[in-house]
Amino acid sequence: MKLTHIEHLGIAVKSLDEAIPFWEQKLGMKCYSIEEVKEQKVRTAFFKIGQSKIELLESTEPDGPIGKYVEKNGGGIHHLAFAVEGLQENLDELASKGAQLIDKTPRKGAEGLNIAFVHPKTTGGILMELCEDPNKK
Template identity: 55%
Template sequence: MKPSHIEHIGLAVRNLEESIRYWEDVFGLQCYRVEEVADQKVRTAFFKIGDTKIELLESMDAEGPVARFIEKKGEGVHHIAFAVDNINKALRDAEEKGIDLIDAAPRPGAEGLQIAFLHPKSTHGVLTELCSKSADEK
């Protein structure tokens, strides 16, 4: 597996609208997309900084993974996402190297990407997301 770049950094937030205002007012960034990802129980907002994005994540469910994260650790960095050409191959490579997978197969994520997460227990405490434009290549 060789990522091409950091796709985005995911930040868990309690209030999406307040957080959007912060990034726009303090840094002068423009939120270019707000999207609901129902299967992950989140609303997301995106900002672009060079080739990297900041993704804000607000839980839509008090029992959802982002809500549980905030309950345990507070708002802040939730995950780092790497762009890969072939997400299925990247998952196989990670598993062959002993990395525990949260997602054994890619699933739809925000912005039409295919995503899969690696478990932080085997990534030195960092929730790591892999992203690809498609999951066609097996």
């Protein structure tokens, strides 16, 4: 594996409009980007902290992955994302070691990153996202 750093921590929220003020007003962080990822039925809001980010996730559809998560859990930490070098190679390596992948090939995610998810059954209960910036290849 070629992990470089924690890319972001994904936090599912019911509403970005309700969640963003806490991060900005109480913690003094600045939301630098809000983006909709239609394929994933989600709106995201990003905050930078050091080299890593916090990604707030709001569902745009009740049947989307975040909508289902919020319905079941009421929100909270959804996933841990690592930045990697060579996303497809890392996925192939994980698969060869018996890891259960949600995505066998990368797909587009927020901020223009290529992403893929590893199933929580493999990671001890944590949904893991691997991210690669296609502009840093």
